[in-house]
Amino acid sequence: MKTSGLLLCLFFALGAHAQGTVYTSKEIKSRIYSEAPMENIEAVSAKGISVLNAATGEIQVTIPIRSFQFKKSLMQEHFNENYLESDKYPNAVFKGRINGPLTLTDGEYKVTVTGDLDVHGVKQQRTISGTIRISKGVVSINSVFMVMCKDHNIKIPTLVFKNIAESIQVSISGNYTIYSAPKP
Structure with a gap:
């Protein structure tokens, strides 16, 4: 909850509130997948x-x-401690802008978003493709993209090189609702 409050404060500080409708999602689903020998x-x-x-x-x-x-607790432990160092780098963050105007009428729209992907303390500018779907006021996003471990200084020891691929497929999806500020 602390992170979501900080995120909302950041957007309001940038003037998002005064410029238009703000949508939020507190249940973005993500999946990472790596195919290795x-x-x-x-x-x-x-x-x-x-x-x-x-x-x-x-x-x-x-x-x-x-x-x-x-599925395996040992994988989770290695992921957090050895590869992503989640105590030192607790979040993966993408901050960007949709290229072109956003249409808020019902339908499905292919979009690209350009911005910074910050993983493992390394920011990299990316343009990521995705889909925005609008249905009866609900905004949904879906995107699948690749992340190269080397691009974010994620070291893979040679001992386990055959266990972990150099590229990771990332899938993101979520539904947004219009943000309404809490009443005092």
Whole structure:
């Protein structure tokens, strides 16, 4: 909850409130998948949060690294302690802007979003493709993209190199509702 409040304050400080409708999601679902010769690795999280300013197209998605759940507890431990160092880098964050105008009428729209992806303390500018669906006032997002471990200084020891792929498929989805400020 602390992270979601901070995220909302950031957007309001940038003037999002005055410029248009703000949508939020407190249940962004994410999945990471790595296909490797020895064993595929998969983890899921439903703890991501996001804010979308419909007028400016600004979007921010924050996913707590420790929220990823693996089938094997040892994989989860190695992921958090050895690879993503989640105590030092607790969140993966994407902050960007939708390229082109955002249409708020019912339908499904292919979009690209350009911004900074911050994983493992390394920011990288990315343009990511996705889909925005609008249905009866509910805004939904879906995106699948690849992240290269080397691009974010995620070290894979040679001893386990065959167990972990150099690229990770990331899937993101979520539904947004219009943000209404709490009444005093």
